[in-house]
Structures are given as structure tokens and as C-alpha cells.
Amino acid sequence: MTKVASALIPQEVVIKVTRVFCQTVLHTVSARPLRSAILRLIPRTALLPWLSSRAVSVSEWPLLSSPPRDYSLPNPSWSTEMRRLYEYYDSLCEKEMEGGEKKPGGWGRLPSYNRTLKYAAGGKCLSKLLKEKARLFTRNTEEQGAAFEYVVFMNKSEKRCVCIFQAGHLLEGPPGNVHGGAIATIIDTSLGTLAGYLSGIVMTANLNINYCSPIPLGSVVLIDSVLDKVEGRKTFVSCQVTSSDGSKLHTEATGLFISINVGHLFGG
Numbered sequence: 001m002t003k004v005a006s007a008l009i010p011q012e013v014v015i016k017v018t019r020v021f022c023q024t025v026l027h028t029v030s031a032r033p034l035r036s037a038i039l040r041l042i043p044r045t046a047l048l049p050w051l052s053s054r055a056v057s058v059s060e061w062p063l064l065s066s067p068p069r070d071y072s073l074p075n076p077s078w079s080t081e082m083r084r085l086y087e088y089y090d091s092l093c094e095k096e097m098e099g100g101e102k103k104p105g106g107w108g109r110l111p112s113y114n115r116t117l118k119y120a121a122g123g124k125c126l127s128k129l130l131k132e133k134a135r136l137f138t139r140n141t142e143e144q145g146a147a148f149e150y151v152v153f154m155n156k157s158e159k160r161c162v163c164i165f166q167a168g169h170l171l172e173g174p175p176g177n178v179h180g181g182a183i184a185t186i187i188d189t190s191l192g193t194l195a196g197y198l199s200g201i202v203m204t205a206n207l208n209i210n211y212c213s214p215i216p217l218g219s220v221v222l223i224d225s226v227l228d229k230v231e232g233r234k235t236f237v238s239c240q241v242t243s244s245d246g247s248k249l250h251t252e253a254t255g256l257f258i259s260i261n262v263g264h265l266f267g268g
Contacts, residue, residue, distance in 0.1 A: 072112040072152065077145025078166065081220045081244050085164045089153040110152045110161075110193065114139035138189055146170045148186060152193050159198060159227035163190040165241075166220045177214040184209055187239060187253045190223040195235040195257035198227060202235060202257035209253040220244045233259040 074083055092107040114135050138148040149166040165186050173179030188204055195202045215221055225239035234256060241251035 068113045068115075070111045070113065071139050072109065072150070075144045075149075077149060077168070079218070079220060082149065082164060082166045085220065085222070085244060086151060089162060089164070092153070106157055107153050107155050110154055110197075112139065112151070138185060141170070148182075150186060150189075152190065154194070154197055156197070159194075161190065161194045161197070161225050163193075163223040163225070164220065165223060167215060167217055169217055172217055174214060177216055180211060183211070183215060183241065183251055186223060187241065187251065188255070190225045191237045191239055191253070191255040192257060194225045194227065195237050195255070199230065199235045199257070199259050201260055203260050204255065205234075205258045206256040207253060208255075209251060211251050212249050215241070215250050221250055222246065228254070235259065 074086060078086070089107060090109060092105050093109060094102045095105040116136060138150070141147050145166070146168040147170045149168060150163055152161055152163045154161045163186065167178045167182065171178050171182040173182070184207065187209060188207060191207075192202065192204060221241050222244060223239050223241050225237055228236040228238055230236070235258075236254070236256055238254040239252070240249060241253075242249055
């Protein structure tokens with residue numbers, strides 16, 4: 001299966017910031033044990049080219065820890081319908097050629113962690129520098145199936161993404177149905193993922209949402225998002241939230257996302 005990483009923060013930017021951090025440590029911390037302890041926070045793969053020309057031993061970096069949990073992978077809470085749709089779009093990530101050879105298809109699954117910084121090289125270190133306990137709102141509970149269960153598949157050539165969403169019991173609004181704010185959250189997540197994938201780092205500027213029919217708790221819906229147009233720093237996208245078979249329209253929305261300078265992420 002082809003896995004497409006959503007690099008919301010360009011790797012070169014992360015490496016540059018991490019290098020500045022390392023240089024600060026090297027110039028301000030004289031005690032080698034303390035210096036080594038601080039530098040161990042940084043994955044060695046992010047800085048190997050730089051280390052080769054510095055007076056710092058590569059051995060000061062420990063072996064990389066196990067990768068963070070990918071919340072977009074199937075778990076026991078997923079319903080039969082959720083798994084069926086996952087397997088369908090997953091099958092589109094590869095296409096079989098003559099002779100049985102498999103090549104990447106038009107679609108790719110985007111991994112999803114509990115913090116955006118974990119997408120990037122050096123992200124583990126930056127997570128500690130930028131509010132270590134912060135968590136992505138849609139991934140802030142470890143209880144499987146309790147809140148936002150979703151996976152996003154991207155088709156870059158079609159400028160489109162599909163989010164498969166199963167709402168858990170913690171998202172209740174009207175009795176037995178999903179809260180409108182939770183629906184807005186997953187729409188913002190889906191549209192923002194598409195805009196960010198196509199335009200780089202973006203922030204939501206405007207969302208217009210029409211609620212057409214309620215979404216029952218525990219049901220599975222599709223958020224089908226498409227690019228409408230790009231005007232300078234502005235990326236316009238739209239989506240429809242439908243039942244899993246596409247027969248019922250639950251919600252429709254449009255969004256405007258603004259490309260920003262990466263420095264905004266490190267301010268305040």
C-alpha cells in the first residue's frame with residue numbers, strides 16, 4: 001500500500017529550526033552530560049549531514065524510538081462499514097499491471113498522529129519545545145471508538161480527498177445524534193487537510209456550513225472534499241458529507257484557507 005505523508009511543515013524548515021536549537025545548546029551548555037541529555041531529544045536522522053561537519057559525536061543520539069501511533073489505521077472499534085470503505089480506498093492506492101506487478105495508484109492514505117509535529121523530521125523535539133502536552137483536538141482521547149474515528153485518503157491529481165468518519169458516543173449533541181460542532185470539526189479537518197496538502201501550511205479563514213440532516217452516533221459517513229480554486233494565498237475548497245453509500249446528504253460546506261509563513265507557528 002502506498003502511504004502518503006502529509007508534510008504540513010516542510011522538512012527543510014524543521015531541520016533549520018532544529019539546527020539553531022542544537023547550536024544554542026552547544027554554545028551555552030558546557031557540561032557534556034547535560035549537553036548530551038538535551039541532544040538526545042533529537043532524532044539523529046534529522047541532522048546526520050550536519051553532524052558530520054560538527055564536533056559532536058553521532059553516538060550522542062540514541063537509537064530512534066518506536067514510531068508514534070497512527071490513529072488512521074483500523075482498530076477494534078471500527079464498524080463493518082468503516083472497514084469496508086477503508087479497504088475499498090486502500091485498494092485504490094495500488095494498481096496491478098500486466099504480469100502481476102503492482103504500482104502506486106492515484107490514491108494514498110494519510111497517516112494521522114495525535115500531534116501535527118510528529119509528521120516532520122525533528123518533530124519529537126519540537127513537540128517538547130512547543131507545549132509538550134498539546135494534542136490535536138480530534139486525537140486527544142486514547143479510548144478507541146469514543147470520539148473521532150477517521151481516515152483520509154488523498155488523490156493529488158484529482159485535487160480531492162475523502163475522509164471516512166465514524167462518530168463515537170462522546171460526540172453526542174441532540175440525543176442519539178452527532179453534535180453540530182463535532183461535524184464542523186471533522187469538516188474543518190478534512191478541508192484543511194486538502195488545502196494544506198495542495199497549498200502548504202494554511203490556516204482556516206472562513207467556513208460556511210449547511211446542516212441538511214442529522215448524523216446518528218456510531219454511523220459512518222463520507223466527507224468528499226474538492227479544490228475549487230486558488231487565488232494567491234487563498235485556497236477555496238468545498239465538501240459534501242453523505243451517508244456511506246452516498247444516498248443521503250447530511251451536510252455541505254465551503255472553506256477558505258490562507259497560506260501562512262511558517263514563523264506564525266512558533267510565535268507566542
